[in-house]
Each structure stands twice: as structure tokens, then as C-alpha cells.
Amino acid sequence: MERYLDVKKNILVADDNPVMRKIIKSLIQKKFPNSIFFEANDGQEVLDFLEFNDIDWAFLDWHMPEINGNDIVKKLKKEGTFPDLKIVMVTAESDKTNIMELLRLERISNFISKPVKGEKIDLVLKGLLE
Numbered sequence: 073m074e075r076y077l078d079v080k081k082n083i084l085v086a087d088d089n090p091v092m093r094k095i096i097k098s099l100i101q102k103k104f105p106n107s108i109f110f111e112a113n114d115g116q117e118v119l120d121f122l123e124f125n126d127i128d129w130a131f132l133d134w135h136m137p138e139i140n141g142n143d144i145v146k147k148l149k150k151e152g153t154f155p156d157l158k159i160v161m162v163t164a165e166s167d168k169t170n171i172m173e174l175l176r177l178e179r180i181s182n183f184i185s186k187p188v189k190g191e192k193i194d195l196v197l198k199g200l201l202e
Contacts, residue, residue: 076104079201082126086112086141087133087162092186096131096162099193115139119147127157129200131184134163134171142170149179158200160184 081104087093093111101109110125112118116138118130132141139147141161148154159179161171164186174180182196 079104081107081128083107084110084127084130086118088136099190103197115144118144129158131160131162145179
């Protein structure tokens, strides 16, 4: 297993399910043990957190209370306030049309389907480093 000990990122994991946040965080932490992790329970918490904190990567659940992941992405990209923020959408959606549109418009860096698997997250993480 390749680990990136020299890479330190500020990573936000947002999901209304605390178990899912823990899974995503632990899979990323295995590869990036020196990174700093933050968590959010809902979309409004994400926006509030981003307002006062410098985040490199955000893993956002598609379906969250208050504001869903899709609306967060649209708001952030429309305002252009976080041009360097790399966003990975996490979704249980079987229809990937909306996700593919966000990728096409370069509003997100990638996506991960639930259930989250180590192999998929490894590929996404490598892509984020490029």
C-alpha cells in the first residue's frame, strides 16, 4: 500500500451519516496519515465551515439535509470563491447523469459510489494529486 507521508492536506468529509464519514475518513487516512480531517453533518455546515477554513479537498455526500451536495457545488463554483478546492462527490445514486454533468463542467474532480470501496478511493486520491 502506497502511503503519502510527505503530503499534508486539509480534508473535509461531509455526510449526514456518521458511519459513512468514519469509513471515508479512515480510507483516506491510510494513504495520507499526516493530513488534517474535518467533518460536517449537512450542507449548511459545509458552507459555514468553508467560510472560515482553508480546505484542499472536500468529499461531499450528494444527499444531505439543509443543502445537498449538488447545490453546494453549484454555489461554490458560481461564486468562484474556492477555485483550488478539489471536490469529490460521494453518492448512492444509481443514475449518474447529474454527476457526469458536474464532471463535464469541471465542477467536481471526481465521484465515488456508495458503498465506498478502498480500491475506488485509492484511484480518486491518486487523481487528486495530479
